[in-house]
Amino acid sequence: MSTRDIVHIALFAAIVAALGVFPPIILPLVGVPITAQSLGVMLAGSVLGARRGGLAVLLFLALVAAGAPLLAGGRGGFGVFLGPSGGFLIGWPVAAFAIGWLVERTWQRLDLGRAFLANVLGGILVMYAFGVPWIAVAAEIPLATAFTGALGFVPGDLVKAGIAAVVAVTVKRAYPIIEAKTSA
Amino acid sequence: MSFGLxxxxxxxxxxxxxxxxxAALLAAGIGVFLVRDPxxxxxxxxMVGALWAVAQIPMRQAWRQLRPLAVLMLLFLLVHGWLTSWTLGFLVVLRFAILxxxxxxxxxxxxxxxxxxxLERAMAPLTRFGVNPAKVSLALSLALRFIPLLYDRVREIREAQxxxxxxxxxxxxxxxxxxxTLRMANDLTEALEARGFDGTVTADAPKPPKPRR
Structure with missing residues (x-):
């Protein structure tokens, strides 16, 4: 891992933090906040690739755990991991890694559709695979019920996957990072 | 460090x-999952409340932490009251509140x-698996340094837009x-390498300097 990789990881962790300043939109009825922050997770994978993207998100979570109030709404500390949405947070680095892995596989032909698909698979499927079972276990509700409840997040997350795809493709054109790595 | 909780x-x-x-938190975390009776x-x-008093932390801080969870907690309580039992509902809610x-x-x-x-010390055993503590420290301090800067940058860009x-x-x-930010990462890398940061392996030999803008 080169100095450049470390700098990319650190700065992207800071980007994920900075995206937390957008006020969360609370979905009516379900009461779940939709934040630009999980968009940062998708972007980390889409722009930095699997390894660096996953590590950037892991670094961000380490700072949160240590007590930096970086999550949207100024939350932080170990408590956020022990709360009901803790599983989703644990899933963040894995999701970023999965998105990065998919994006790297299709890098040469990356267009909006492929980027969107990568973000849906990694950012929604993988993320929920961590978040939903945790809710089911910790709140002792049946997995199916937890899953039904989580469906409320899906529309917002689809929008985010779309935004992440647009941003990823645009940034690739302006400043390709993944390519820079494979050619080095 | 000025920001933090x-x-x-x-x-x-x-x-x-x-x-x-x-360690105490970990023990409490395991403990509350072993108890079946609210x-x-x-x-x-x-007891947690008493410890708050000992630590002299204002109680409104407790409320600030619990408020974002309130809707979800109510939902869990209702789901359990409806599907299983109120006892289990209270158990779940109390457990989350304690944790x-x-x-x-x-x-x-x-x-x-x-x-x-x-946390850095806890990671020391990972050195064996190729984790370089110097690099982890660099990444942590860089991120902490640049978070306030990027907050400002988001504000600037929002105003421009x-x-x-x-x-x-x-x-x-x-x-x-x-x-x-990625462009800044380039300059930052060059600055670090020019100052001889070498928590890196030899594969990362210094590159010839590029002309500055």
Whole structure:
């Protein structure tokens, strides 16, 4: 891992933090906040690739755990991991890694559709695979019920996957990072 | 370190080593999942409350941590009351309340810098698996240094986009934020390498300097 990789990881962790300043939109009825922050997770994978993207998100979570109030709404500390949405947070680095892995596989032909698909698979499927079972276990509700409840997040997350795809493709054109790595 | 959830007080809890507090939190975390009767959790919640008093942390801080969870907690309670039993509902809600409050107590009585040091030390065994502690430290301190800077940058970009009537579009804020930050990453890398940062392996030999803009 080169100095450049470390700098990319650190700065992207800071980007994920900075995206937390957008006020969360609370979905009516379900009461779940939709934040630009999980968009940062998708972007980390889409722009930095699997390894660096996953590590950037892991670094961000380490700072949160240590007590930096970086999550949207100024939350932080170990408590956020022990709360009901803790599983989703644990899933963040894995999701970023999965998105990065998919994006790297299709890098040469990356267009909006492929980027969107990568973000849906990694950012929604993988993320929920961590978040939903945790809710089911910790709140002792049946997995199916937890899953039904989580469906409320899906529309917002689809929008985010779309935004992440647009941003990823645009940034690739302006400043390709993944390519820079494979050619080095 | 000026930002963080730490609240300065003189208390035994503040003086306790972070690793001890973390171990206690872990034990509490396992403990509350072993208990099946919510009546047993009430004294535990009382104990956490007593520790808040010992640490002299204002109670409104507790409310600030619990408020974002309130809707979800109510939902869990209702789902259980409807599907299984109210007892189980109260068990689940009490469990989350205890965990979140105890964890926040650890966070608010420990300085961010102390906690980072503790986490770094906890990672020491990972050296065997190729984790370089110097690089981890560099990444942590770089991120901490650049977070306030990027907050300002988001504000700047939002203002610039407001002038174009586009401050509500996340795309038109995220793209410049990313491109400008990645460009800054380039300069930063060169500066680090010029100053001889070499927590790196030999594969990362210094490259010839590029002309500055």
């Amino acid at each position: 730490y609240i300065e007080r003189q208390s035994p809890l503040h003086r306790l080593a972070p690793s001890v507090k973390l 009546l047993w959790l009430l004294p535990v919640l009382g 979140v409050l105890a964890a926040f107590l650890v966070t608010t009585t420990t300085r961010l810098s102390e906690m980072i040091e503790t 407001r002038a174009r009537g586009r401050e509500r579009s996340i795309v038109s804020i995220a793209v410049p934020l990313l491109v400008r």
